[in-house]
Amino acid sequence: MAMFSAEILSVGNELLSGITINTNAHWISKKITEAGGFVKRITVIRDDINEISLVVKESLARKPNWLLISGGLGPTYDDKTLQGVGFGLGVELVLDNTAVEMLRKSYAQRSVNYELNEIRLKMARIPMGSIPIQNPVGNAPSVLIDTGETKIVCLPGVPKEMEAIFLENILPQIKKIIGNFHTSESSYEIIGVSEAMLAPTLSKIVETNPPDLIYLKTHPQGYTSDNIPRLRVQILSKGKDKSEVEKRYKTISNMLVEEIHRLGGKIL
Amino acid sequence: MAMFSAEILSVGNELLSGITINTNAHWISKKITEAGGFVKRITVIRDDINEISLVVKESLARKPNWLLISGGLGPTYDDKTLQGVGFGLGVELVLDNTAVEMLRKSYAQRSVNYELNEIRLKMARIPMGSIPIQNPVGNAPSVLIDTGETKIVCLPGVPKEMEAIFLENILPQIKKIIGNFHTSESSYEIIGVSEAMLAPTLSKIVETNPPDLIYLKTHPQGYTSDNIPRLRVQILSKGKDKSEVEKRYKTISNMLVEEIHRLGGKIL
Numbered sequence: 001m002a003m004f005s006a007e008i009l010s011v012g013n014e015l016l017s018g019i020t021i022n023t024n025a026h027w028i029s030k031k032i033t034e035a036g037g038f039v040k041r042i043t044v045i046r047d048d049i050n051e052i053s054l055v056v057k058e059s060l061a062r063k064p065n066w067l068l069i070s071g072g073l074g075p076t077y078d079d080k081t082l083q084g085v086g087f088g089l090g091v092e093l094v095l096d097n098t099a100v101e102m103l104r105k106s107y108a109q110r111s112v113n114y115e116l117n118e119i120r121l122k123m124a125r126i127p128m129g130s131i132p133i134q135n136p137v138g139n140a141p142s143v144l145i146d147t148g149e150t151k152i153v154c155l156p157g158v159p160k161e162m163e164a165i166f167l168e169n170i171l172p173q174i175k176k177i178i179g180n181f182h183t184s185e186s187s188y189e190i191i192g193v194s195e196a197m198l199a200p201t202l203s204k205i206v207e208t209n210p211p212d213l214i215y216l217k218t219h220p221q222g223y224t225s226d227n228i229p230r231l232r233v234q235i236l237s238k239g240k241d242k243s244e245v246e247k248r249y250k251t252i253s254n255m256l257v258e259e260i261h262r263l264g265g266k267i268l
Numbered sequence: 269m270a271m272f273s274a275e276i277l278s279v280g281n282e283l284l285s286g287i288t289i290n291t292n293a294h295w296i297s298k299k300i301t302e303a304g305g306f307v308k309r310i311t312v313i314r315d316d317i318n319e320i321s322l323v324v325k326e327s328l329a330r331k332p333n334w335l336l337i338s339g340g341l342g343p344t345y346d347d348k349t350l351q352g353v354g355f356g357l358g359v360e361l362v363l364d365n366t367a368v369e370m371l372r373k374s375y376a377q378r379s380v381n382y383e384l385n386e387i388r389l390k391m392a393r394i395p396m397g398s399i400p401i402q403n404p405v406g407n408a409p410s411v412l413i414d415t416g417e418t419k420i421v422c423l424p425g426v427p428k429e430m431e432a433i434f435l436e437n438i439l440p441q442i443k444k445i446i447g448n449f450h451t452s453e454s455s456y457e458i459i460g461v462s463e464a465m466l467a468p469t470l471s472k473i474v475e476t477n478p479p480d481l482i483y484l485k486t487h488p489q490g491y492t493s494d495n496i497p498r499l500r501v502q503i504l505s506k507g508k509d510k511s512e513v514e515k516r517y518k519t520i521s522n523m524l525v526e527e528i529h530r531l532g533g534k535i536l
Contacts, residue, residue, distance in 0.1 A: 014485055016307040018298020019502070022290055025312070030286020039284040044293070044310035058326075075464040076486055077471040111495040119467045138488065158488055196343040199387045203345040217282055218344055220406065220426055227379040234287070 003212060004037035004178045007064040009055055010044045011071040011081050012157055024070045024155075024162055031166065035174055036181030036238065038212075040064060047072055052084025056152070060088075063149045066174065068166075071157030073140035075119050081154055082143065086127040089147065099124035099132035099141045106139040133169050137161040142169070184249035185215075185236040188256070193265030194229040195220055201259040205252055213239045214252060233260075271480060272305035272446045275332040277323055278312045279339040279349050280425055292338045292423075292430055299434065303442055304449030304506065306480075308332060315340055320352025324420070328356075331417050334442065336434075339425030341408035343387050349422055350411065354395040357415065367392035367400035367409045374407040401437050405429040410437070452517035453483075453504040456524070461533030462497040463488055469527040473520055481507045482520060501528075 008028055014020040022044060029039045043059070045051045052072070059067050072081030086093045100116070103124050107114040114120065123140040126132055133142040133153075138161040145152040153170055155162045195218045202216055215236035223229055233256060237249035260267060276296055282288040290312060297307045311327070313319045320340070327335050340349030354361045368384070371392050375382040382388065391408040394400055401410040401421075406429040413420040421438055423430045463486045470484055483504035491497055501524060505517035528535060 013483065014487075014502075016297055016310065017301040017483070018294055018296075019485075021294045022310075026286055026289045028286075029284055033285040040314065042284065042290075042310075042312035046308065074486075074488070076467045077474055078485065109495065110491065110497070112497075114462075114464075117464075120464045137490070158490075160490065194382075196382075196385075196388045199344045206345050215281065215285070217287075217346065218342075219282075220342070222405070222426075222428065223378065227377065229378070229380075234282075 004032075004035075004066075004174065005064045006032050006037055006039050006066045006068060006174075007059050007062070008039060008042045009052075009059065009067060009069040010042065010157075011047060011052060011069065011084075012044075013046050013078065015044045015071075016046055024157065024159055027159070027163065028068055028070070028166065031171055032174065034183070035171065036178045036240075037065075037174060047078040047080050049080050049084045049087055052081060053088035056085055056088035060147060060150055065150065065177065066170075067150050067152045068155065068170070069152065070155040070162050073123060073142070073154060073156050075122050075140075079122075079140075082126055085143075085145070085152065085154060089127060089145070091127045091129060093125040094128045095121060096124055096126045096130075096132055099126055102132055102134045102141045103139060106135060133165055135161055135165060136168065137164045144169075180240050181238065182240070182242045182245045183236060183238040184246050185234070186253065187235070188233045188260070189221075189268040190231045190233060190260055190265050191224060191268065192228055193231055193260055193263045195231060197263050197265075198231070198233070198256075198259065201255065205255060209248065209252070213237065213245075214248065216252070272300075272303075272334075272442065273332045274300050274305055274307050274334040274336060274442075275327050275330070276307060276310045277320075277327065277335060277337040278310065278425075279315060279320060279337065279352075280312075281314050281346070283312050283339075284314055292425065292427055295427070295431065296336055296338070296434065299439055300442065302451070303439065304446040304508075305333075305442060315346040315348050317348050317352045317355055320349060321356035324353055324356035328415060328418055333418065333445065334438075335418050335420045336423065336438070337420065338423040338430050341391060341410070341422060341424050343390050343408075347390075347408075350394055353411075353413070353420065353422060357395060357413070359395045359397060361393040362396050363389060364392055364394045364398075364400055367394055370400055370402045370409045371407060374403060401433055403429055403433060404436065405432045412437075448508050449506065450508070450510045450513045451504060451506040452514050453502070454521065455503070456501045456528070457489075457536040458499045458501060458528055458533050459492060459536065460496055461499055461528055461531050463499060465531050465533075466499070466501070466524075466527065469523065473523060477516065477520070481505065481513075482516065484520070 221230035487500040489498035
């Protein structure tokens with residue numbers, strides 16, 4: 001395949017009010033990037049059925065290979081992701097027998113004898129035609145929906161639960177689609193060279209390399225006490241062919257180091 | 269005014285590849301929420317002119333009071349925010365004299381004698397009709413654009429620079445629009461009560477209170493070693509009238525504490 005693209009949709013009021021930092025989107029992005037995929041967009045919205053439905057439709061119109069949704073699968077009033085996704089897809093929620101069995105299995109591990117009442121069964125009402133995935137850490141099953149062009153997966157918002165399901169079930173599927181993938185990278189800490197000074201060389205490197213196979217970024221780190229600029233430069237080469245990846249990395253890295261020295265900069 | 273709404277647009281490949289965690293969006297959300305506003309959506313996209321332009325147009329169509337953009341104001345090849353915003357608004361970028369003076373002032377503070385060359389002047393090419401804001405920490409000026417229904421501000425991606433400009437220039441404007449605002453909140457750590465057990469009471473409270481003035485959220489914290497559920501419950505009451513805010517907070521808090529005890533839970 002040409003390029004594996006993903007979008008992430010994070011659902012939760014707490015992510016929009018400065019209560020919780022969106023570590024889930026960061027963690028998922030990292031895993032997908034390391035596997036050789038591209039996350040093209042992250043969207044964060046509130047626990048609102050119409051809003052979720054709308055964003056799912058917007059995302060599907062952009063045709064990512066995967067849409068990874070996290071948050072809103074639990075039993076409380078503000079867990080609305082499955083309703084939103086179902087509404088967006090024009091699909092009813094149905095009580096899924098496999099999902100009910102998954103809940104039973106989860107609750108059997110707890111010390112208290114939980115009744116599988118209406119409130120808990122809410123977590124097993126999933127969009128018709130979707131596939132539930134056992135939650136090995138918490139209770140709410142994940143849900144996988146194949147829309148044809150895009151696979152949607154609804155993951156829990158609790159990081160430990162999301163990570164366990166992603167690593168066990170989702171990442172292997174994504175890796176299988178992408179196939180072999182290699183990276184070569186490093187990061188330099190520099191003083192005495194500013195972003196603006198390095199800009200022409202960065203532009204030259206970027207213009208002469210395939211944009212999907214290199215990543216080059218300067219991060220200004222402020223100034224030293226005597227007002228000399230501090231900069232972090234990241235170099236990443238990636239692709240399916242290991243020797244090409246390494247060759248490209250070395251060429252870029254040498255060009256940059258040479259230019260940093262020419263400009264009078266120091267690499268720490 | 270009825271409700272102050274904001275959207276955040278974070279621009280940067282590093283936010284979509286798991287390199288940098290989006291602390292800027294989290295920080296801005298917190299400040300706006302504390303002032304009494306609502307962040308309705310956070311979007312994270314790559315450094316791509318078309319993509320930035322598209323997302324700006326999508327956001328303006330939803331008519332938030334403010335659209336806060338961070339990242340992509342620097343001098344390097346991948347700093348494309350102003351081009352993207354200009355393109356989205358159908359407005360040309362022009363070399364702004366005030367912005368040039370701001371750059372001159374910023375660079376005058378550095379120990380090295382920087383030439384204001386074409387690469388550095390890129391930071392003073394701003395969408396026609398917009399207002400530059402001095403960057404008190406770094407170099408790239410911020411840019412304020414009043415589109416009528418929505419005010420757009422483009423902030424730097426470097427957290428220290430973004431925070432300084434936001435606190436000095438943007439937050440006072442937002443606070444002035446919102447006016448008086450009070451909050452009363454707390455968070456309980458509970459063992460022995462699960463989300464599902466509390467769900468009916470949470471629903472009842474939410475149904476009988478104005479949705480914009482309370483915030484009630486359960487955060488499952490996994491299980492104790494003997495498999496007893498751990499839960500964090502957050503209660504927040506907010507609004508313009510201090511005594512009403514406090515009264516509402518006490519009522520909700522009492523209802524919850526009572527129910528937690530009735531269910532056999534312990535508050536830590």
